[in-house]
Amino acid sequence: MASHANVAHVHAAPSGFIRKYIFSVDHKVIGIQYYLLALFSVFLGMTLSIFMRIHLVWPEINIPFFGGQMKPEQYIALLTMHGTIMVFMVLTTAPQSGFGNYFLPIQIGAADMAFPVINMLSFWTTFLSLVVMVAAFFVEGGAPISGWTAYTPLSILKQGVGDTGQTLWVIGLAIFCAASLMGALNFITTLVDLRAPGLSLMRLPLTVWAWFVTAILGLLAFGVLLAACVLLLLDRVAGTSFFVPGGLVQTGQIVAEHSGGSPLLWQHLFWFFGHPEVYIAILPGMGVASHVLSTFSRKPVFGYRAMVYALCGIGFLGFMVWGHHMFISGMSPYTAFAFSIMTMSIGVPSAIKTFNWLGTLWGGRIHFTTAMLFALGFVSLFVTGGLSGLFLAQPSVDLPLHDTYFVVAHFHLIMGVAAIFGIFAATYFWFPKMFGKFMNETIGKVHFWLTFAGVYCIFMPMHFLGIAGHMRRYADLTAVDFLGGAKHIGLWKVQYFISIAAFITVSAQLLFLANFIWGIWKGKRAPINPWNATTLEWTVPSPPPHDNFAGRVPTVYHGPYEFSVPGQKQDFIPQDMTPEEVLRDRS
Amino acid sequence: MPGTVAEELELQIEHGHGGVPPSRYLDGGGDRGGSRPIPRRAYITGITMLLGAITMFFMALASAYFVRGGYDDWRSFSLPRILWANTLILLLSSVTVEMARKQLSRGMVAAFRNYWALSTGLGLLFVGGQLIAWRQFRAAGVFVNTNPSSSFFYLFTAAHGLHLLGGIVALLYVAFRSWNRARTTQPIAAEITAIYWHFLDGLWVFLLLLLSLGR
Numbered sequence: 001m002a003s004h005a006n007v008a009h010v011h012a013a014p015s016g017f018i019r020k021y022i023f024s025v026d027h028k029v030i031g032i033q034y035y036l037l038a039l040f041s042v043f044l045g046m047t048l049s050i051f052m053r054i055h056l057v058w059p060e061i062n063i064p065f066f067g068g069q070m071k072p073e074q075y076i077a078l079l080t081m082h083g084t085i086m087v088f089m090v091l092t093t094a095p096q097s098g099f100g101n102y103f104l105p106i107q108i109g110a111a112d113m114a115f116p117v118i119n120m121l122s123f124w125t126t127f128l129s130l131v132v133m134v135a136a137f138f139v140e141g142g143a144p145i146s147g148w149t150a151y152t153p154l155s156i157l158k159q160g161v162g163d164t165g166q167t168l169w170v171i172g173l174a175i176f177c178a179a180s181l182m183g184a185l186n187f188i189t190t191l192v193d194l195r196a197p198g199l200s201l202m203r204l205p206l207t208v209w210a211w212f213v214t215a216i217l218g219l220l221a222f223g224v225l226l227a228a229c230v231l232l233l234l235d236r237v238a239g240t241s242f243f244v245p246g247g248l249v250q251t252g253q254i255v256a257e258h259s260g261g262s263p264l265l266w267q268h269l270f271w272f273f274g275h276p277e278v279y280i281a282i283l284p285g286m287g288v289a290s291h292v293l294s295t296f297s298r299k300p301v302f303g304y305r306a307m308v309y310a311l312c313g314i315g316f317l318g319f320m321v322w323g324h325h326m327f328i329s330g331m332s333p334y335t336a337f338a339f340s341i342m343t344m345s346i347g348v349p350s351a352i353k354t355f356n357w358l359g360t361l362w363g364g365r366i367h368f369t370t371a372m373l374f375a376l377g378f379v380s381l382f383v384t385g386g387l388s389g390l391f392l393a394q395p396s397v398d399l400p401l402h403d404t405y406f407v408v409a410h411f412h413l414i415m416g417v418a419a420i421f422g423i424f425a426a427t428y429f430w431f432p433k434m435f436g437k438f439m440n441e442t443i444g445k446v447h448f449w450l451t452f453a454g455v456y457c458i459f460m461p462m463h464f465l466g467i468a469g470h471m472r473r474y475a476d477l478t479a480v481d482f483l484g485g486a487k488h489i490g491l492w493k494v495q496y497f498i499s500i501a502a503f504i505t506v507s508a509q510l511l512f513l514a515n516f517i518w519g520i521w522k523g524k525r526a527p528i529n530p531w532n533a534t535t536l537e538w539t540v541p542s543p544p545p546h547d548n549f550a551g552r553v554p555t556v557y558h559g560p561y562e563f564s565v566p567g568q569k570q571d572f573i574p575q576d577m578t579p580e581e582v583l584r585d586r587s
Numbered sequence: 588m589p590g591t592v593a594e595e596l597e598l599q600i601e602h603g604h605g606g607v608p609p610s611r612y613l614d615g616g617g618d619r620g621g622s623r624p625i626p627r628r629a630y631i632t633g634i635t636m637l638l639g640a641i642t643m644f645f646m647a648l649a650s651a652y653f654v655r656g657g658y659d660d661w662r663s664f665s666l667p668r669i670l671w672a673n674t675l676i677l678l679l680s681s682v683t684v685e686m687a688r689k690q691l692s693r694g695m696v697a698a699f700r701n702y703w704a705l706s707t708g709l710g711l712l713f714v715g716g717q718l719i720a721w722r723q724f725r726a727a728g729v730f731v732n733t734n735p736s737s738s739f740f741y742l743f744t745a746a747h748g749l750h751l752l753g754g755i756v757a758l759l760y761v762a763f764r765s766w767n768r769a770r771t772t773q774p775i776a777a778e779i780t781a782i783y784w785h786f787l788d789g790l791w792v793f794l795l796l797l798l799s800l801g802r
Contacts, residue, residue, distance in 0.1 A: 114629045185636040193629035219636055223643030231651060234742065239732035242655060260660035260735070265651055272647070 109196025210287025285422020297364025385414025406466025454505030
């Protein structure tokens, strides 16, 4: 009896609820934690955008929590927090930290990340960062009003609104940088040093390549953002003058406590991080799209090596182009020209990727699963959003368009929605592996079509608004006749259409949420390999055991996308299928 | 370009797998990942990545320093002399860290502990010296918001000092944790800590040159 209690005690400590589900060092639990954090954040961010859409179109409506009609500074605070939460807590966490954490170790045949404790710290630091940022809503003066880019001196000077909130914002972002650095370090080390025997770099799934390149970008970019945050924080709380110019006049008075700083310095530091950040959001989606397109076309990825080099090329060029966010800052036309050329050259690897996605589909036996639909949607949105990038990459075109809805349309399509479609594709694709159950495919397809049509209805008209000269970040469409808000004419009608489309699209996400919860709760049981896929995660039970391979070390013999190999009975060859088994499968 | 990176990594991997039987670094192990051995090269990769990130952080600060230094309101202050003594102390601590590691590799555990403790003491002495430098600067009426040049002085010393305190924690960790059930060995942990320590050493010399030449 005593010995039994003793044994139970030895095993009970690590499998207790807290160690298993809360402060877990298991990469799979951490991956799901990141995913849930992103899920919470995306609904929070969408709620903020709904408030903004309501206010834009019906400014007279009293919105709960806002104490009557929304004030312009409240609108700008919503805009700031919407951008911040979406970019950092959704687009950076879900595709990379969420799915990357869960599947990178399994896809490379490892039992866990290289440094599990750092992995756990990374998640909980991210969580702390979210708490600090969201706390900005609840302090005196409310959330900050300087946009997610926190341009100086707006983000430094006392405004009377959002002052404490801005300080919390900077601290929250600095914490987020630390968390991301820990994550990136772990991803790179795990990939470089813990791969299964036989898994050479050119046999890695493209998802793994994408997470790898993303991790390198994160490692190099977040340190710079951290430095920028430290400088901004000192300017705010210690009275230093890194970013505030001398002789600045605020409401009729010269700002005495600061002198001689450079607002452009902030922009350079921020965008040196900010542009790679765009690729941090989108590259994992590219990896997932390649993976899913290949699996459901039953064809190898067309031009695998080109895909890998294109990923690396995009990552490399991503560090050379930050100046294109600053064309209107008054930079030298020669500098702008250089940034413009570099920016447009990103079109080359992007076109390679798009061409290869279409090449993968060409002649394939396409299975229109929900995951496949979202991967196709990703390609569509990537092309649409990318094309407007070519417009904006030219300084002469960017100058009139930069502060208009054209840019809003561009970055939402390519960075926001395309990346979200990557997340959806990954969710529908890997859900059976993560939870051992299926999500409902019919509801999934309804969700896809509503979302796909919805996001185009929201963001396509914004291009026209922008070309028509509708400025972004305006809280009040009634103030200027040209915008037509007072008489409900002209551009207001377009805004009205966008708002209605946004309400429908957001409602459709409730379908997803219901499907997600229903799937975990009552979904159909999933076998080990429901999609007849090739990579290592489909060789272990669904969901995988604690150490993934139950102490076994898988050996890899094949590339990641050996579908429909001529002469084989089975139309796919799993990566760990031995040569003898392959011979036995010959017809 | 990307091709060469990939090939380089490929070489590294193949070397890595060479002599080590798979079970050495990937035995899975059922007990919560806690005792799974991790190869030495994973720690080397990890610390290299960490140093890369820290380098980017300080390079961003340094580039801000150069940009801001070009403005008219920049004034220069003579640096406290004690900084040079602190520098010598820090350089000396790198030497003692290496001597400690040499003793450890010979199995001279007692000697290792002495040199290691000496290094930790020198590290603390350096931090104390930096605080004295701050006091001297303050006594001269130079505060963090006096001028951008003084802002950068406080910022560089503080950022470096915090990283160095992290290094001191690592030194203590290597000395005091029990290595029986660890996923790595004390010599490897000492090696990783030493790499970090030497890096901070070099970083300080770089920052000091920056501060003294930027005047």
